[in-house]
Amino acid sequence: MLGDTGLVVDAMRKASRFLQRDYFELEHLQASGSKTSSFCQKACTKVMHTLHDELKRYYQTIIFSSDEVKSTNFSGKAALVETLDGLGNLERALPFFAIMVTIISNKDGEIVADKAIINLPALNEIYYAEKGRGAWVERHSSNISGASRVRVSGAQSEQDAVVSGGREQMGKAFKSFKNVRFFDSYTYALTLLVSGKIDALMLETRMISLAGIQLLLLEAGGSTHEKDGLLIASNFKLHDKIKQLLL
Structure with missing residues (x-):
C-alpha cells in the first residue's frame, strides 16, 4: 500500500484496538443477560474521537455524517468516515462490524475517491483499494499475514448468485x-x-x-x-x- 494509505490504516488500527478487547468482553456478557447497547455506544464514540484526532494530523476536513458530504466545501483532500457499521452485531458479540474510511480529492470541483479502507477488528482483516492499483486484503492471524489481491466472482447465472x-x-x-x-x-x-x-x-x-x-x-x-x-x-x-x- 502507498504511504498515506498506511497512515490511515495505522489510525484505524489505533482507533479499533480496544474494540478487540471489548468484543471478547461482550462474548462473556451474553450469558449474563446484561444490556450491552450503552457499552457499545460508548465504544462507537471513542472510535470516532480517536479517528478524528489521528486523521486530523493528515487531513484538514474529516466528515462523519452522510448529511455533511454534500454540504461541506473543501479543497485538496478529505476523509469520509463510517464510524462503526454493524453496531448491532458488536452488541451481540458477532464479529461482523467494521470501520470504513474513504479519502476523496476535490479536483476542479469534481469529487474523486483516491483510497478506500475497511477495517474488520474482530476478524483481523483490512481491505483497501487505491485508485489504479487494485483491491487488496491484509489478514493478521497466527498463520496468515501479508497482502493478497482480491477480485469479484466470475458467476454468470443470476439464479445461482x-x-x-x-x-x-x-x-x-x-x-x-x-x-x-x-x-x-x-x-x-x-x-x-x-x-x-x-x-x-x-x-x-x-x-x-x-x-x-x-x-x-x-x-x-x-x-x-x-x-x-x-x-x-x-x-x-x-x-x-x-x-x-x-x-
Whole structure:
C-alpha cells in the first residue's frame, strides 16, 4: 500500500484496538443477560474521537455524517468516515462490524475517491483499494499475514448468485433470488463481494461511503449502479441481469 494509505490504516488500527478487547468482553456478557447497547455506544464514540484526532494530523476536513458530504466545501483532500457499521452485531458479540474510511480529492470541483479502507477488528482483516492499483486484503492471524489481491466472482447465472443486502432490501431479494444472505453490516458484505465470496449486493445509498464502495468495486473488477437511493453492486457478467430483476 502507498504511504498515506498506511497512515490511515495505522489510525484505524489505533482507533479499533480496544474494540478487540471489548468484543471478547461482550462474548462473556451474553450469558449474563446484561444490556450491552450503552457499552457499545460508548465504544462507537471513542472510535470516532480517536479517528478524528489521528486523521486530523493528515487531513484538514474529516466528515462523519452522510448529511455533511454534500454540504461541506473543501479543497485538496478529505476523509469520509463510517464510524462503526454493524453496531448491532458488536452488541451481540458477532464479529461482523467494521470501520470504513474513504479519502476523496476535490479536483476542479469534481469529487474523486483516491483510497478506500475497511477495517474488520474482530476478524483481523483490512481491505483497501487505491485508485489504479487494485483491491487488496491484509489478514493478521497466527498463520496468515501479508497482502493478497482480491477480485469479484466470475458467476454468470443470476439464479445461482449469492446475494446480500440491507435490511430494507431483504424482501425484494428473497422474491428474486434463492441464495440470500443477511449480515446486518453492509461493509462486511462489501468485503465478501470484492473477494468473490458473494456475487451481488444491494443496499440503500449512503453518501458517507458511496465513493469508497464504487472505488473498491472498480478496483476488484466489479460494477455498481445507483438509482433512486438504491445501490446495486456485482461483477460485470451479472450486472445487467440483476438490474433487470431489481429495478
